[in-house]
Amino acid sequence: MDFTEIYKQSGNLVSFSPGAHFIFNVVENTLIVRRTDTLQVTRTWTIAAPSITASILSKSKSTTSSSGATADGWISHAGWSCDSEYLLAASAKKGIVEVFKLRDETWNARIEAGAEGLLKAEWAPDGRHILCFSHWGLRVTIWSLVTGNATYIQFPIHPDRGYAFRSDSRYFVLAERHKSKDTIGVYDTTDLYRLVRHFPIPTSNISSLALSPTGNHIAVWEGILEYKLHIISLAGHLQRTFSPEPDPGFGIRNAAWHPTGMFLAVGGWDDKIHILDGLTWSAAATLELTSKVAAGATLWREPSNWLEATQGRGFLSYERLQGLQTISLQRTDPTKPNPKSGAVQLEWNKTGTLLLVRFDTCPTVVHLYDFPTPSDPFVPRLRCVLQHSKPVLHAQWNPVRKGSLALCCGSGSIYTWSDEWIGENGVEEDMAECIGVPTNTKFETRDIKWAPDGKGLVLLDKEMFCCAFEVEDGAES
Structure with missing residues (x-):
């Protein structure tokens, strides 16, 4: 993979456009749009004034937060329209949603929430309507960019x-x-x-x-x-x-x-x-989750201290263990609130032939289950287990390719699994790799997001991000 430089971001608001030609990131109250091929800035917009209602309510408050008044006005939600023509940037504290047009920097639309407040704003699938959820479950308002009218649902x-x-x-x-x-x-x-x-x-x-x-x-x-x-x-x-x-x-x-x-x-x-x-x-x-990995499945284990050995600038295959293996499971106390058990994530791949499961009982492990095609007998089985030294924070299937997975554990690396590797005999094989993020600053990958075309990833730390793009070669399908 090729990695870009490190850039600032806030609120984990970084996203590729639907066509993957642009990428936006948010820095406090500023929305920045870049080209994905060069990462050069093409547009910037800033959200300034709050809604009239938010201004009145803020003046009535006698105290302020420790983070300061400016942090309250930062952009809390942002997103692309389905055709990449428009972007929205919302500040829940300010009670406003600003809408911008990518190809016309002077065009702007503004939605102001009333006394019901603003909790969340996002695009409808048609890219011409915006959903605004109010506080306290009062209503959802659907605003039309075409007519300027609103529909209210209580x-x-x-x-x-x-x-x-x-x-x-x-x-x-x-x-x-x-x-x-x-x-x-x-x-x-x-x-x-x-x-x-x-x-x-x-x-x-x-x-x-x-x-x-x-x-x-x-x-x-x-x-x-x-x-x-x-x-x-x-x-x-x-x-x-x-x-x-x-x-x-x-x-x-x-x-x-x-x-x-x-x-x-x-x-x-x-x-x-x-x-x-x-x-x-x-x-x-x-x-059912068990501590035993059956002989027919593969246990992929992250090598110990591999980041130190490669100085965070290389990649290394997982250790591949076959035969009967065991993994450690945490004991949970069902009498305590919010027990650490159960399936924290269920996600099918694009074709439905693989099911990814993450259990809270074993936070460092990802289970992948094989599902038969409609013409085969319905007997799902455990295909492989990916085991790591730190708890897995996020795991996502590639949106385009059927057998490509990326995940992160809050370390200076990302992890990938694929069933598209072409082996020496010309047959597709499974491959799991640990990939260091090359940077001179401390960067811990806490979240990942695939590009819509499946050719790149956004890697997110608390206040920084970078992109990783796959290097095309003859082995890729």
Whole structure:
């Protein structure tokens, strides 16, 4: 990989454009756009004045934070429109959203929140509407850049995990609470977000929802105290309620749809993954975490002290261990709040042939499970385990290639796994590598983000970032 220089950033707000030709980063209250081929700055914008309501409220406060008033006004949310034509930069403390046009530096639009405040702002999939979530779950406002008008929807439950757009962007699905009851609202995005369906759901306290890739079903599940997942059609009909036997005692932590919508992976706090099939919505397979790595799987282990040996400027293959191996698991106390157990991450690769699982019980380990194609018998199996010296902070599949994974552990390096390596006999093989980030300053990779074309990565430290781009050669497919 080739690495760029180190640049400043704040709030982890760094993102490639959808076409991967530009990249923006935020430094306090300034939005900076660069070209990805040269990393030269092409545009800068600064957010200054807060909304009128925010100004009045700030004057009424008698105290200020230790970080100072300037930190309160920093940009808290930023993003590209789907066509890379527009960018938004929002300051939740200032109660404003500024919209800029990449090819016209003088063009600008501004959204000011009222007394309800601003919690979060993001683009709708069409790149011409902006969703603004208010404080206290009062409402979500959809602003149109085309007409300048707004649509208001009351009482959204979770601004971070309680809504979804169908894959064709036609419908917006929102979890709401009316009269102390959980409900789902379905809105037509092509008709000014007109309400087309509104129905109650059987949850008492919905934790999250996930819309299937086909857009036909919604998975909703309860909070931590009850292991119940409900499959509901987009028309509002309950298809099935899944609850394993015996009751594990805690609820669902994560759920992830297979890219085809044929399966749903469900993980609780009991270190088990249930794979539900899309016909009966019952468990077709159950994957359970154990300390033993079966003989048919590969254990890839990070070499000890490799960063010191290479002085952070090289790359080294993981140690490859085959045969029966063991990994250490942490003991958890279920009587204490927020137990360190369960599936902290479930993520399918692009084709759905691999499932990545990270368990809180073994924070330094990543499990990769093989899933058969539709023509093969359905027998998922553990393919390999990646073991590290420090806890894994983030892991992400390549958005384009089926078998390419990157992860980070808060060290001066990144880690990659791929099943596309061409071996000496001309056959694709697995390969896992540790790659140091070459820099003269201390840089700890705490987060990673793939470019949309899958050819580069953003590496993020607390207040810095750099980019890494793959070097194309004959071995790459």
